[in-house]
Structures are given as structure tokens and as C-alpha cells.
Amino acid sequence: MAPGSLVAACRSLALSTWLLSFCFVHLLCLDFTVAEREEWYTAFVNITYMDPATSEVRTEKTECGRYGEHSPKRDAKGVVVLPASPLDRQACDPHTRFVVPSQAAAGWIALIAHGNCTTKDKIRHAAAHNASAVVIFNVGSTNPNDTITMRHQGTGEVVVIMIxxxxxxxxxxxxxxxxxxxxxxxxxxxxxQKYVSRTSVVFVSISFIVLMIISLAWLVFYYIQRFRYANARDRNQRRLGDAAKKAISKLQVRTIRKGDQETEADFDNCAVCIEGYRPNDVVRILPCRHLFHKSCVDPWLLDHRTCPMCKMNILKALGIAVSPAPLRSGSVSFQRLTVSVFLPAERRLPGRPPAGLRPGELQPMASSASVASLVIAVETGLSDEEGSMDRPHLGAKS
Known part of the structure; x- marks a missing residue:
């Protein structure tokens, strides 16, 4: 997967996460001024009666009532009257009678039980007998002290509360x-009373679900591509490592003997282990004429394929030709890696041999070399950046 595609995937994932967080904040900090609201008023209920046992006037006042939604928000006063029939305390019968005492001519208040019919019907039956207010006490509620805001549109100017x-x-x-x-x-x-509107809840829920799906899809896509890329890269490294082993096996190896110039004190040490050369040390000679301990330089060449000192690419020096196929972003493509190894031919070196060679040893000559070609099919998914890093080291021999 190309870096551009990975960056785009990461940006999309980050954007989705940001939008998801925004929706959560919107849900938690929603401005209730744009949501639906309910306004209601409590009512003070003051009852006064004479205790027959002590002949004392008793007064009790509590803020236990709640005005109906369509009730006029004003005061009301009068004698409390029940429906005449003990079996019709809910005043659902259109013929419900209220026995109003004579001293209640100025105004009276109907006390009716909740349930069995609509609140609107109860109020209309009491208003038909000129009740100035209707008090409905809540019956059958889970919490006996609960009251609700009753809806009774079209009942006129009758004051209605629930206790x-x-x-x-x-x-x-x-x-x-x-x-x-x-x-x-x-x-x-x-x-x-403020509460979130259904529209806001639906919007936030749908946004949450959609963004979760987008984020999950991008996450799965990202990790699948990363897995494919890592798998292809590992296979490519293994096969390039095999090619490097074959190339390393073609490099010259010799054993230091007593009296060789490498054992002299002014001769350069091994650049890998910084140790001098001693008799019976096995050294490997690179095409650039630098030599190192075989045990030191072989792991380096296997990983880097360059001289530790001059950074010369041994694959290029040995004539490894690479004709890479164009890489496509976000896909795994195949390319053929042609490894041409020039084997050294025998030739006596006239005069003093170059550094690192003893008289009678072989020198690689490209003009008289026999060529062995190793064709390796490499499956690669390298990014453009990695491909560009390897091309200078894997270019065709000029």
C-alpha cells in the first residue's frame, strides 16, 4: 500500500473519529433551548374545616397541587363538594349530580377521583353544575404522591388542578x-421541564451508527492493507536475502598466512570488528578491493549488500541486473529479478598484485567471465519510497 493511500486512510479514520466525538458532545451538551419543553405550575392547597371533637378551626396548607395544562393560572376558593353518588366518585356519568350546600352559592369546588374516563369529561360534567374549580386526586399511581399535568383543552375558564x-x-x-x-x-x-426532542435523538443515533460503520470499515481496510504490505515485504526480503547469499558465495575468500602484508602493523584493521588481521584468519575480498574478516562482513553484506567502508553495492559490482515492474499504489504486484553473477576466470596478475591479493590468485575479469543467471520471481508490495531507495543499489550494470 502506497504511503499516499495510507495517509488518506489515516486522515479519513481521524476525521470519522472526530465527527463521532462531536456527535457525542452534541448529545451530552445539547442546547435545550431548541428542544421541546413543558411548562407547568404548582398550586398551594389550603383546606379549612372545623374539628367536631374540639370545635376548633383547623387549617392545612401545602404545595401539593399541579395546574392542568389548559387551566387558567389563577386563584380559586370555595366549598368542596363530592359527587352525590358514592359509586360515581369519578364523575364519568353525564348525569352525575353534585349536592351543593346553600352557603356555597358564591362558588364551590368539585373533588373528583382520577380514572375511568377522560379528564375533559370530568371537568365538563362538573362545569355543567357551575363549579368554579375542579380538583382531581390521583388514584392508582405507583407513587401515591405523584401528580401530572393534565390535558383538557376546550373546558373553558374552569380552574383545574390535581392533588x-x-x-x-x-x-x-x-x-x-x-x-x-x-x-x-x-x-x-x-x-x-426540558427534554431532548425525538428529532435530536434520531439524528444523533443515526450519525453514531453511520460513523461507527465508516470508522470500522476504514480500520479493517487499513489493517488488511498493512498485513498484505508486511507479508509481501517479508517475502521480498527473504528472496532478496537468498539472492544476496548466492552473490556473497561468489566473492573471493582467502586465508591470511604468516608474512602477508595484512599482518603488518601499519595495515588497516577490519572495519567491522576493528581488529587486526592475524595468520589463519579467513577474509573475504570485495570487488572494491576492501577486505574484511569473513565472519564479520558476511552478515553485513547479507543485510546491506554494500561495502562497509566505501558503500559500493556488491550486487551492482557483480553485474546483477534488475528490471523492476512498475509498482501500483495499494496493490501487490509481481516482478522478475534477474541476477547475473559474473564468475571470475583464471588469469595471472603481472607485477605486484593489488592490495588483498597474493601472487597466483585470481582477479575477476568481466571480459572473460562466464555468466550464470539466476531468475527469481519476487512478489513485492513495496512503496514508491522504498522502491526508490533500492533502485540505486539494484540498477543494471553499465
Whole structure:
């Protein structure tokens, strides 16, 4: 996989991750001013009655009520009245009667149980008897102290509130004992309930899913390409290593004997191990006439294929010809590596032999060399950058 493709994949993955993070932040820090909201008001409920046992007037005031959504937000006061029939405390029958005492002519408040029919029906049945307010106590809720904002559009100017079940049953108990109860309803606290709109939730959810899919796809694609690249590179290195071994085997090797110039004190040391040459040391002579201990230079040549001193490419010096196929980004291509090794022919060297050679030894002559060609099919996925690094060392012999 070419570097440009890897960079593009990494950038796309980073962009996807950034967008995903942005969506998370948007979800956690969503501006609720653009989301849907619900406004509701609490109600103070003040009940006053005379205790028949002590003849004392008792007053209880709590902020336990909640105004209905379509109720006028104003005060209301009057005598509390239940439906006349004990079996119709929910006031769902259109013919529900309310026995209104004479002292409640100025205004009265209907106390009705929740359930069995719509809140709108209950309010309309009580309003038909001129009730100035309707108090509905919550029945059947999981939490007995819960109240909700009731919806009752089209019920006129009747004040409607809901109170918890315990409070409602307390007032019902007093009325069933024929105790007159006066209730005063006043406006309590304004509340603004905010919640995320469904549109925002759907948008964030879809964005999250899409970006997760994109990120996962890029991640899988990236690692597959990296695996293919690493696998092809390893195969290429192994096969190039085999070619290097064959080339190294063609280089000259000799054994230092006592009295050779290499054993003299002013002769250069081995550039790999920085040790001098001693008799019986086996040295390898490179085409550039530099010599090194065989055990020192062979691993170096296997990895680098260059002289440790002058950096001459031994493959090029030995005539290894390479005709690489054009590399394609993001794909694994095949190319044939032709290794031509020029074997040295016998020839006596006149006069003083070059450094590193003893009289009677062989010198490589390209003009009289016999050629052995090694053709190796190399599967490679090297990037353009790596290919350009190897081309100077693997060029055709001029």
C-alpha cells in the first residue's frame, strides 16, 4: 500500500473519529433551548374545616397541587363538594349530580377521583353544575404522591388542578363525615421541564451508527492493507536475502598466512570488528578491493549488500541486473529479478598484485567471465519510497 493511500486512510479514520466525538458532545451538551419543553405550575392547597371533637378551626396548607395544562393560572376558593353518588366518585356519568350546600352559592369546588374516563369529561360534567374549580386526586399511581399535568383543552375558564391521592382521600374522609371543608387554591411555583426532542435523538443515533460503520470499515481496510504490505515485504526480503547469499558465495575468500602484508602493523584493521588481521584468519575480498574478516562482513553484506567502508553495492559490482515492474499504489504486484553473477576466470596478475591479493590468485575479469543467471520471481508490495531507495543499489550494470 502506497504511503499516499495510507495517509488518506489515516486522515479519513481521524476525521470519522472526530465527527463521532462531536456527535457525542452534541448529545451530552445539547442546547435545550431548541428542544421541546413543558411548562407547568404548582398550586398551594389550603383546606379549612372545623374539628367536631374540639370545635376548633383547623387549617392545612401545602404545595401539593399541579395546574392542568389548559387551566387558567389563577386563584380559586370555595366549598368542596363530592359527587352525590358514592359509586360515581369519578364523575364519568353525564348525569352525575353534585349536592351543593346553600352557603356555597358564591362558588364551590368539585373533588373528583382520577380514572375511568377522560379528564375533559370530568371537568365538563362538573362545569355543567357551575363549579368554579375542579380538583382531581390521583388514584392508582405507583407513587401515591405523584401528580401530572393534565390535558383538557376546550373546558373553558374552569380552574383545574390535581392533588396526590393521600390528600384527596383525607378531604373525602372529612366530607363523608358531613364536615364542611373550604378550599383555597393559589398559584405556586412555575416549572420548566426540558427534554431532548425525538428529532435530536434520531439524528444523533443515526450519525453514531453511520460513523461507527465508516470508522470500522476504514480500520479493517487499513489493517488488511498493512498485513498484505508486511507479508509481501517479508517475502521480498527473504528472496532478496537468498539472492544476496548466492552473490556473497561468489566473492573471493582467502586465508591470511604468516608474512602477508595484512599482518603488518601499519595495515588497516577490519572495519567491522576493528581488529587486526592475524595468520589463519579467513577474509573475504570485495570487488572494491576492501577486505574484511569473513565472519564479520558476511552478515553485513547479507543485510546491506554494500561495502562497509566505501558503500559500493556488491550486487551492482557483480553485474546483477534488475528490471523492476512498475509498482501500483495499494496493490501487490509481481516482478522478475534477474541476477547475473559474473564468475571470475583464471588469469595471472603481472607485477605486484593489488592490495588483498597474493601472487597466483585470481582477479575477476568481466571480459572473460562466464555468466550464470539466476531468475527469481519476487512478489513485492513495496512503496514508491522504498522502491526508490533500492533502485540505486539494484540498477543494471553499465
Amino acid at each position: 396526590p391521592e393521600p390528600k384527596g382521600r383525607e378531604v373525602v374522609s372529612l366530607l363523608e363525615r358531613n364536615i364542611t371543608v373550604t378550599m383555597t387554591i393559589t398559584i405556586g411555583t412555575r416549572n420548566l
